[in-house]
Amino acid sequence: MDWKLPREGSCRCGQVRIRISAPPLVTMACHCTGCQKMSSSAFSLSAAIPAEGFEVISGEPVVGGLHGATKHMFCPHCMSWMFTRPEGMDWFVNLRTTMLDGAADFAPFIETWTAEKLPFAQTGAPHSYETLPPMDAYDGLMKEYAEWAGRA
Ligand SMILES: [Zn+2]
Ligand SMILES: [Zn+2]
Secondary structure, three states: OOOHHHHHOOOOOOOOOEEEOOOOOOOEEEEOHHHHHHHOOOOOOEEEEHHHHHHEOOOOOEEEOOOOOOOOOOOOOOOEEEEEEEEOOEEEEEEEEEEEEOOHHOOOOEEEEEHHHHOOOOOOOEEEOOOOOOHHHHHHHHHHHHHHHOOO
């Protein structure tokens, strides 16, 4: 598919704008109770974007969530949860796909933490994990995602 890169996005109020210039490595829905609270919804949606293909082009996102080693970044004005910089994995940014223009192109490929899933929540993701995929599964998942998203 045509990823329409670079592609921009913003928080709810528009003060923070972001741009991606690389396609996602993989897309996800997370059912964990932490994501339920931070997204104020049944699950969170994200896309792993290579760090060099992600930039904040206006505004100054601030740390929110648990303020731990993994940095959850929010708009300081409207408080939208925009992206996460995971601890020890600085080669990608986990971007909340609903911030992007044309978020419909970023359907989730993996769903995680189904052990904590609300019974009515449905994501349509072709791969489900009770917690997280095993580390050695990611290479294969990323290859498969590239094909799956290409066909979509
Ligand atoms: Zn905002
Ligand atoms: Zn989660």
